[in-house]
Amino acid sequence: MPLLDVPALMGPAVVARPAEFLVVVAEGSDIDEYRRLRRAAFVDEQGIFEGTDRDDLDDDPRTVVLVARAGSTVVGGVRISPVGVRDIGWWTGSRLVVAPSARSVAGIGSALVAAACALAEQLGVVRFDATVQSRSSILFRRLGWQTTGTLVIGGVDHLAMRWPVDRHQRLVDATKAHLEAVLEPHSAWTDSPIASLGGPGWVGDDGAPVSGTDVIAACDAILPSMVERDPEWAGWCGVLVNVNDLSAMGASPVGLLDAVGGRDTAFVRRVMSGLRRGAEAWGVPLIGGHTQIGVPASLSVTALGRTTAPVPGGGGRYGDALSLTIDTSGSWRDGHHGSQWNSTEGRRSAELQDLAGTVARARPAAAKDVSMAGIVGTAGMLAEASGYGAVLDVDRIPVPGAASSDGTGRVSMGDWLGCFPGFGMLTADRPGDSRMDSPYAETAEVGSLTLERGVALRWPDGEVTTAVRGGVTGLGPA
Numbered sequence: 001m002p003l004l005d006v007p008a009l010m011g012p013a014v015v016a017r018p019a020e021f022l023v024v025v026a027e028g029s030d031i032d033e034y035r036r037l038r039r040a041a042f043v044d045e046q047g048i049f050e051g052t053d054r055d056d057l058d059d060d061p062r063t064v065v066l067v068a069r070a071g072s073t074v075v076g077g078v079r080i081s082p083v084g085v086r087d088i089g090w091w092t093g094s095r096l097v098v099a100p101s102a103r104s105v106a107g108i109g110s111a112l113v114a115a116a117c118a119l120a121e122q123l124g125v126v127r128f129d130a131t132v133q134s135r136s137s138i139l140f141r142r143l144g145w146q147t148t149g150t151l152v153i154g155g156v157d158h159l160a161m162r163w164p165v166d167r168h169q170r171l172v173d174a175t176k177a178h179l180e181a182v183l184e185p186h187s188a189w190t191d192s193p194i195a196s197l198g199g200p201g202w203v204g205d206d207g208a209p210v211s212g213t214d215v216i217a218a219c220d221a222i223l224p225s226m227v228e229r230d231p232e233w234a235g236w237c238g239v240l241v242n243v244n245d246l247s248a249m250g251a252s253p254v255g256l257l258d259a260v261g262g263r264d265t266a267f268v269r270r271v272m273s274g275l276r277r278g279a280e281a282w283g284v285p286l287i288g289g290h291t292q293i294g295v296p297a298s299l300s301v302t303a304l305g306r307t308t309a310p311v312p313g314g315g316g317r318y319g320d321a322l323s324l325t326i327d328t329s330g331s332w333r334d335g336h337h338g339s340q341w342n343s344t345e346g347r348r349s350a351e352l353q354d355l356a357g358t359v360a361r362a363r364p365a366a367a368k369d370v371s372m373a374g375i376v377g378t379a380g381m382l383a384e385a386s387g388y389g390a391v392l393d394v395d396r397i398p399v400p401g402a403a404s405s406d407g408t409g410r411v412s413m414g415d416w417l418g419c420f421p422g423f424g425m426l427t428a429d430r431p432g433d434s435r436m437d438s439p440y441a442e443t444a445e446v447g448s449l450t451l452e453r454g455v456a457l458r459w460p461d462g463e464v465t466t467a468v469r470g471g472v473t474g475l476g477p478a
Contacts (some may be wrong), residue, residue, distance in 0.1 A: 020105055021075055025114045026065040034067050034097070036076035041097045057081045057094065064123075066115050068098075068108050075102035078112045080120055080128075088394050089126035089413025090459055093163075096136075109139055117143070118161050124338075124412020126457065127465055128163040137161065148463075158424070168455070168467045171418050172377040179204070180474025202274030204385055204475040205313045206245040206369055207305065216305040218245035227297040230335060231267060235300055240344055242303035242420070243282050243356055244369040248313065248425060250360040251305030253282065258289035261298040271299055282356060286350050311359055314364035314385030314478030316428035322379060322390060322447040323360055323434040325464020326370070326424040328400040338415040341400070343422035351440045355423050362427065362435035370424030373472065375417045378426050378449065378454040380472035386428065387477040391456045391464065392447035417467075 026034055035054070042053045057063050063081035067074045076098040083090045093116045098108050120128045129148075132140050134157040137147070149160035185203055202209055207218035220241045227234040239256065246253050258275055262268040268291060279286045284303070316322075330343030344352060359367045368382040375397065383390035400411045427436055428449060436443045447458070455468040 021068045021102075021108055021111070023066055023068050023072045023111050026067040026074075026077065030069070030074055030077075031065050031076040032332075033109045034065055034079075034110075037074065037077065037099055038095050038420065040100075046154075053095065060260060062063050062087065064119065066112060066119065068102075070201075071103065071411050075099045075105070076108045076112055077467075078116050080116050081123055083129075084409060084460070085412070086395075088399075088460075089123040089124060089417075090394070091120055091123070091128050093120070093128065094334065095343050096130075096132075102432070105237055109136075110143060113140060113143055113181070116148070120163070121165060121167060121414070124414030124416075126165055126167070126414050126417065126467075127459060127463075129338055130163075131158050131163050132161050133158055149307045155254065163466075167414055167416075168374065168376040168418055169469065170372050172380060172468055172472045175371075175373045176377060176473045177341065177454070181187055183311035183475065184244065185475050200314060201478055202310075203314075203478045204381070205474055205478060206222050206248040207251065207303075207310075209249075209310055214306050214308050215253040216246055216249050216307060216310060218242050218305070219300065219302040220245065221298075221300040224239045224297050227262075227271065227299045230333075231262070231270040231297070232274040232277075233333060235271045235276075236278045236345065237277025237298050238301035239282060239284065241371075242301050243284065244423065246303055246305035247356045247359055247370040248311070248367045249305070249307065249478055250311040250363065251307040252360065253284040253303055253305045253356070255285050255287040255304045255448075256285060257302045257304075259291075259300045260289065260344045261292040261295040261299070263294065263297070264427055265293060267291060267297070271297075275301070280317070280346075281347075281352055283349060287377060288414045307360065309363070311364060312385075312478060313366055313368045313382055314387070315364075316366065316388065316449050318385075318388055318451060319431070319443045320365060320428040320449045321423055321431040321434065322392070323357040323364075323427045323429065323436055323443055324370075324375065325426065325427065325436040325441050326421055327355060327397055327441045327442040328398055329440075330400070330422060332411075338412075341416075341419050346441065352423075355438050358436055358441070358473065359425060359427070362437070363428045364427035364434065364436065367426040368426050370421050370426060372420050374419055375421075375424065375426070376455050376457075376467045377418070377472055378424075381467045382426055382428060384453070384473060384476065385478040386449060388449040388451065389453040389455065390447055391450050392428045392467075393458045395460050396444050398442040398444055 042048045065079045069074040078096040082091045137159045145161045207216040223232045327343040333340045333342040370378045379390045457462045
């Protein structure tokens with residue numbers, strides 16, 4: 001059979017036609033060509049600027065330029081850059097341009113804007129704004145941008161627009177939003193004669209008071225994929241997350257129990273090695289558990305603690321200040337960049353135990369340890385359990401590297417607000433009354449409890465953006 005007959009028998013060719021242009025991060029001469037296109041469009045053609053459209057952002061080393069190339073020719077471009085000396089996750093896109101010779105090629109402007117949005121989120125941007133000529137705004141609206149204001153630049157009408165970054169909504173949806181459907185707090189347990197789900201005042205808390213005793217119980221399972229990939233770290237974290245749960249309630253840990261499984265003895269010993277290191281570091285005995293060989297990787301740890309006056313997660317009141325106490329030392333855990341910060345393995349035992357005692361010493365009105373839902377999601381859980389919402393002042397949040405000489409920091413705000421930070425406690429008290437303190441952590445008032453449900457982010461210019469809509473868990477007030 002002749003080769004040319006095959007496509008006729010098999011249908012359309014499976015190889016798509018190559019794109020007429022490609023969007024890339026610009027370097028060297030591509031940046032020069034992009035700036036030439038800008039000057040031709042905004043100075044010579046439209047007269048918005050006189051002489052030049054260059055500004056300080058062109059000289060900022062953090063600014064990233066994206067260009068559309070047709071072959072070796074630059075046919076369009078756009079730039080994105082942080083707002084302010086310190087990058088707090090607020091970026092802006094600007095100077096979108098398409099060469100006159102390429103304006104008949106469909107999709108160049110849209111592709112540049114879409115690529116800028118994707119790159120901004122990849123860089124950990126939490127708020128992404130742009131100033132857009134009114135005549136071009138339909139392109140942005142089609143891509144999901146929202147109008148936030150109007151202004152005139154160089155005699156030309158513009159719109160202030162914003163790309164809705166929903167990374168923290170997606171995170172809480174993935175980690176916490178299922179709890180209401182699974183636990184059925186408003187139906188299945190309503191008529192229960194026992195203090196189920198922690199009992200009134202403690203529903204959804206980090207640990208559970210055992211009725212009639214001074215015992216607090218907590219239990220956490222580590223993701224099987226994490227146990228499989230990083231068994232020693234999984235064992236360490238099995239201790240860490242449970243001690244944090246007890247600490248958030250002001251309880252002193254007294255013992256741990258584990259349930260661990262794995263494909264063979266050698267693998268399970270690696271998990272146990274991490275568990276033993278963690279137990280010794282926090283000074284908590286591993287008092288028993290269950291082990292199984294020849295099964296998929298798994299790890300669950302239960303912790304027992306004691307306190308006569310547990311601190312509730314839902315004890316906040318309207319107007320209370322939210323304080324964040326967080327250890328910003330350390331670095332991203334290898335293999336978990338952007339999701340798990342490792343400050344604890346670099347701490348001595350006495351330092352870890354001092355951090356674990358912060359809530360017990362301070363006795364705040366409410367406390368939650370920062371979990372896999374991140375700072376934003378945890379603030380939402382504390383607020384929801386208290387019957388309120390929360391607003392966080394982004395520029396007040398302590399971030400690793402924020403005091404570095406170039407002001408850029410080592411961690412993007414988007415990642416930091418959504419990661420598991422090792423040790424982090426969110427607490428609520430009357431403004432100015434926080435007593436949280438440790439020489440091994442930073443404490444700052446970072447927001448407040450509000451009447452509007454969900455979590456909002458407040459920016460230095462007074463703008464407020466939505467991070468989480470409504471409740472995080474659906475469990476409601478504790």
